[in-house]
Amino acid sequence: MAARPRIGVTGTARRWSPGWWSTALALRLVGATPERISVHHKPSGKPLDALVIGGGDDISPEHYHGDLREKVKADPERDLLEIRWIERALREGLPLLGICRGAQLINVVLGGDLHMDIGPLRRKTYNRPGLLPTKQVFVESGTLLGELTGKSKLRVNSLHHQAINRLGNGLRVVGRDLDDFVQAVEGTNDQQVVGVQWHPEYLLYLPSHLALFRWLVRAGRA
Numbered sequence: 001m002a003a004r005p006r007i008g009v010t011g012t013a014r015r016w017s018p019g020w021w022s023t024a025l026a027l028r029l030v031g032a033t034p035e036r037i038s039v040h041h042k043p044s045g046k047p048l049d050a051l052v053i054g055g056g057d058d059i060s061p062e063h064y065h066g067d068l069r070e071k072v073k074a075d076p077e078r079d080l081l082e083i084r085w086i087e088r089a090l091r092e093g094l095p096l097l098g099i100c101r102g103a104q105l106i107n108v109v110l111g112g113d114l115h116m117d118i119g120p121l122r123r124k125t126y127n128r129p130g131l132l133p134t135k136q137v138f139v140e141s142g143t144l145l146g147e148l149t150g151k152s153k154l155r156v157n158s159l160h161h162q163a164i165n166r167l168g169n170g171l172r173v174v175g176r177d178l179d180d181f182v183q184a185v186e187g188t189n190d191q192q193v194v195g196v197q198w199h200p201e202y203l204l205y206l207p208s209h210l211a212l213f214r215w216l217v218r219a220g221r222a
Helices: 018-029 076-092 101-109 144-149 207-221
Strands: 006-010 033-037 050-053 096-099 130-139 153-158 171-176 182-187 193-196
Touching (some): 006 018, 006 076, 018 033, 050 076, 050 101, 050 207, 130 182, 144 171, 171 193
Parallel strands (some): 006 050, 050 096, 096 193
Antiparallel strands (some): 171 182, 182 193
Protein backbone atom coordinates (compact mmCIF):
# COMPACT_ATOMS: atom_id res chain seq x y z
CA MET A 1 0.00 0.00 0.00
CA ALA A 2 1.29 3.47 -0.89
CA ALA A 3 2.61 5.54 1.99
CA ARG A 4 0.32 8.27 3.26
CA PRO A 5 1.64 11.66 2.12
CA ARG A 6 2.88 13.88 4.94
CA ILE A 7 1.36 17.36 4.78
CA GLY A 8 2.52 20.28 6.88
CA VAL A 9 -0.15 22.52 8.40
CA THR A 10 0.85 25.94 9.67
CA GLY A 11 -1.24 28.00 12.04
CA THR A 12 -1.58 29.51 15.46
CA ALA A 13 0.57 28.16 18.27
CA ARG A 14 -2.34 28.26 20.73
CA ARG A 15 -3.06 24.97 22.46
CA TRP A 16 -6.74 25.08 21.54
CA SER A 17 -6.83 25.54 17.78
CA PRO A 18 -10.04 24.44 16.03
CA GLY A 19 -8.46 25.24 12.67
CA TRP A 20 -5.62 22.78 13.25
CA TRP A 21 -7.85 19.99 14.56
CA SER A 22 -10.36 20.40 11.73
CA THR A 23 -7.67 20.54 9.05
CA ALA A 24 -5.91 17.52 10.53
CA LEU A 25 -9.20 15.60 10.46
CA ALA A 26 -9.81 16.59 6.84
CA LEU A 27 -6.35 15.40 5.80
CA ARG A 28 -6.71 12.11 7.66
CA LEU A 29 -10.10 11.52 6.03
CA VAL A 30 -8.55 11.81 2.57
CA GLY A 31 -5.52 9.65 3.30
CA ALA A 32 -2.75 11.97 4.52
CA THR A 33 -0.68 12.36 7.67
CA PRO A 34 -0.86 15.95 8.97
CA GLU A 35 2.08 17.58 10.72
CA ARG A 36 1.46 20.67 12.83
CA ILE A 37 3.88 23.56 12.32
CA SER A 38 3.84 26.76 14.38
CA VAL A 39 6.20 28.91 16.42
CA HIS A 40 5.73 26.39 19.24
CA HIS A 41 5.45 23.24 17.10
CA LYS A 42 8.77 22.55 15.42
CA PRO A 43 8.79 20.46 12.23
CA SER A 44 9.83 16.84 12.61
CA GLY A 45 12.37 17.07 9.80
CA LYS A 46 10.61 14.33 7.85
CA PRO A 47 10.05 15.21 4.18
CA LEU A 48 6.77 16.97 3.43
CA ASP A 49 4.72 16.27 0.31
CA ALA A 50 2.49 19.37 0.47
CA LEU A 51 1.65 22.31 2.71
CA VAL A 52 -1.45 23.99 4.13
CA ILE A 53 -1.12 27.62 5.26
CA GLY A 54 -3.94 28.00 7.74
CA GLY A 55 -6.25 30.81 8.81
CA GLY A 56 -5.95 33.12 11.80
CA ASP A 57 -4.93 36.64 12.75
CA ASP A 58 -4.28 39.56 10.40
CA ILE A 59 -1.04 39.80 8.47
CA SER A 60 1.21 42.62 9.65
CA PRO A 61 0.83 45.51 7.15
CA GLU A 62 4.60 45.98 6.92
CA HIS A 63 4.73 42.89 4.69
CA TYR A 64 2.59 44.44 1.93
CA HIS A 65 3.21 48.19 2.35
CA GLY A 66 -0.07 48.62 4.23
CA ASP A 67 -0.94 51.43 6.61
CA LEU A 68 1.13 50.86 9.75
CA ARG A 69 -1.23 53.13 11.69
CA GLU A 70 -4.17 50.81 11.09
CA LYS A 71 -5.21 48.68 14.05
CA VAL A 72 -4.68 45.00 13.28
CA LYS A 73 -4.57 41.83 15.34
CA ALA A 74 -1.19 40.55 14.17
CA ASP A 75 1.18 37.73 15.08
CA PRO A 76 4.65 38.84 13.85
CA GLU A 77 6.44 35.59 14.72
CA ARG A 78 3.87 33.57 12.84
CA ASP A 79 4.09 35.93 9.85
CA LEU A 80 7.83 35.33 9.52
CA LEU A 81 7.55 31.57 10.02
CA GLU A 82 4.83 31.17 7.39
CA ILE A 83 6.55 33.48 4.91
CA ARG A 84 9.62 31.23 5.12
CA TRP A 85 7.49 28.11 4.59
CA ILE A 86 5.66 29.60 1.60
CA GLU A 87 8.97 30.62 0.04
CA ARG A 88 10.32 27.12 0.63
CA ALA A 89 7.22 25.49 -0.89
CA LEU A 90 7.44 27.71 -3.97
CA ARG A 91 11.16 27.03 -4.29
CA GLU A 92 10.81 23.25 -3.90
CA GLY A 93 7.58 22.86 -5.85
CA LEU A 94 5.47 21.66 -2.92
CA PRO A 95 1.70 21.87 -3.58
CA LEU A 96 0.19 24.70 -1.52
CA LEU A 97 -3.32 25.20 -0.13
CA GLY A 98 -3.91 28.59 1.49
CA ILE A 99 -6.92 29.01 3.78
CA CYS A 100 -8.23 32.54 4.48
CA ARG A 101 -5.20 34.29 6.02
CA GLY A 102 -3.10 31.64 4.26
CA ALA A 103 -4.41 32.63 0.83
CA GLN A 104 -3.75 36.28 1.66
CA LEU A 105 -0.19 35.56 2.79
CA ILE A 106 0.63 33.54 -0.34
CA ASN A 107 -0.56 36.54 -2.34
CA VAL A 108 1.62 38.89 -0.26
CA VAL A 109 4.71 36.67 -0.64
CA LEU A 110 4.16 36.77 -4.40
CA GLY A 111 4.15 40.57 -4.40
CA GLY A 112 0.45 41.35 -3.98
CA ASP A 113 -1.32 43.38 -1.33
CA LEU A 114 -4.54 43.39 0.70
CA HIS A 115 -7.64 45.35 1.54
CA MET A 116 -7.03 46.02 5.23
CA ASP A 117 -10.75 46.12 6.08
CA ILE A 118 -13.45 45.20 3.59
CA GLY A 119 -16.36 45.93 5.95
CA PRO A 120 -16.95 49.53 4.83
CA LEU A 121 -16.51 48.51 1.17
CA ARG A 122 -19.29 45.91 1.10
CA ARG A 123 -22.50 46.83 -0.72
CA LYS A 124 -24.36 43.60 -1.49
CA THR A 125 -23.33 41.32 1.36
CA TYR A 126 -22.91 41.70 5.10
CA ASN A 127 -19.55 41.22 6.77
CA ARG A 128 -20.77 39.29 9.81
CA PRO A 129 -18.55 36.24 10.47
CA GLY A 130 -20.01 32.75 10.56
CA LEU A 131 -19.04 29.09 10.23
CA LEU A 132 -22.10 28.07 8.21
CA PRO A 133 -22.11 28.25 4.38
CA THR A 134 -24.32 31.31 4.07
CA LYS A 135 -22.35 33.27 1.44
CA GLN A 136 -21.85 32.71 -2.28
CA VAL A 137 -18.72 32.44 -4.39
CA PHE A 138 -18.94 32.50 -8.16
CA VAL A 139 -16.34 30.16 -9.67
CA GLU A 140 -14.71 30.91 -13.02
CA SER A 141 -15.24 28.25 -15.68
CA GLY A 142 -12.25 26.29 -16.95
CA THR A 143 -10.42 26.48 -13.61
CA LEU A 144 -8.98 23.89 -11.29
CA LEU A 145 -11.35 25.07 -8.55
CA GLY A 146 -14.32 24.53 -10.83
CA GLU A 147 -13.05 21.10 -11.79
CA LEU A 148 -12.45 20.07 -8.18
CA THR A 149 -15.77 21.28 -6.79
CA GLY A 150 -17.89 20.55 -9.83
CA LYS A 151 -19.72 23.83 -9.27
CA SER A 152 -20.00 27.30 -10.77
CA LYS A 153 -21.42 28.68 -7.53
CA LEU A 154 -20.28 27.62 -4.07
CA ARG A 155 -21.86 28.21 -0.70
CA VAL A 156 -19.09 29.16 1.73
CA ASN A 157 -18.55 30.38 5.27
CA SER A 158 -16.75 33.59 6.17
CA LEU A 159 -14.52 34.65 9.07
CA HIS A 160 -12.41 37.36 7.42
CA HIS A 161 -12.40 41.14 7.33
CA GLN A 162 -9.40 41.47 5.01
CA ALA A 163 -9.08 40.29 1.41
CA ILE A 164 -6.74 40.16 -1.56
CA ASN A 165 -6.52 43.46 -3.41
CA ARG A 166 -3.68 43.65 -5.95
CA LEU A 167 -2.85 40.17 -7.19
CA GLY A 168 0.57 38.61 -6.67
CA ASN A 169 2.79 37.34 -9.49
CA GLY A 170 1.87 33.94 -10.87
CA LEU A 171 -1.70 33.97 -9.52
CA ARG A 172 -5.08 34.37 -11.15
CA VAL A 173 -8.50 35.05 -9.63
CA VAL A 174 -10.85 32.07 -9.96
CA GLY A 175 -13.63 33.01 -7.53
CA ARG A 176 -15.38 36.21 -6.42
CA ASP A 177 -18.31 37.09 -4.17
CA LEU A 178 -21.31 39.33 -4.83
CA ASP A 179 -19.25 42.41 -3.94
CA ASP A 180 -16.56 41.31 -6.42
CA PHE A 181 -13.98 40.67 -3.69
CA VAL A 182 -11.46 37.94 -4.47
CA GLN A 183 -12.50 34.67 -2.87
CA ALA A 184 -10.20 32.18 -4.59
CA VAL A 185 -6.92 32.17 -6.51
CA GLU A 186 -4.83 29.60 -8.37
CA GLY A 187 -1.30 29.40 -9.67
CA THR A 188 -0.85 30.24 -13.35
CA ASN A 189 2.30 28.19 -13.94
CA ASP A 190 3.52 24.73 -13.01
CA GLN A 191 3.39 25.58 -9.30
CA GLN A 192 0.36 23.90 -7.74
CA VAL A 193 -1.25 26.63 -5.62
CA VAL A 194 -4.84 27.07 -4.53
CA GLY A 195 -5.91 29.79 -2.12
CA VAL A 196 -9.46 30.20 -0.77
CA GLN A 197 -10.80 32.99 1.40
CA TRP A 198 -13.23 30.74 3.28
CA HIS A 199 -12.63 27.85 5.71
CA PRO A 200 -13.20 24.46 3.99
CA GLU A 201 -11.92 22.66 7.12
CA TYR A 202 -15.21 23.58 8.82
CA LEU A 203 -17.29 22.33 5.86
CA LEU A 204 -16.10 18.75 5.61
CA TYR A 205 -19.68 17.50 5.40
CA LEU A 206 -19.90 19.10 1.92
CA PRO A 207 -18.06 17.09 -0.79
CA SER A 208 -17.20 20.24 -2.77
CA HIS A 209 -15.09 21.52 0.13
CA LEU A 210 -13.50 18.21 1.13
CA ALA A 211 -12.43 18.02 -2.52
CA LEU A 212 -9.81 20.71 -1.87
CA PHE A 213 -8.03 18.43 0.59
CA ARG A 214 -8.37 15.47 -1.78
CA TRP A 215 -6.66 17.53 -4.45
CA LEU A 216 -3.79 18.43 -2.10
CA VAL A 217 -3.23 14.76 -1.25
CA ARG A 218 -3.24 13.76 -4.93
CA ALA A 219 -0.87 16.59 -5.77
CA GLY A 220 1.41 15.60 -2.90
CA ARG A 221 1.53 11.99 -4.06
CA ALA A 222 2.36 13.07 -7.59
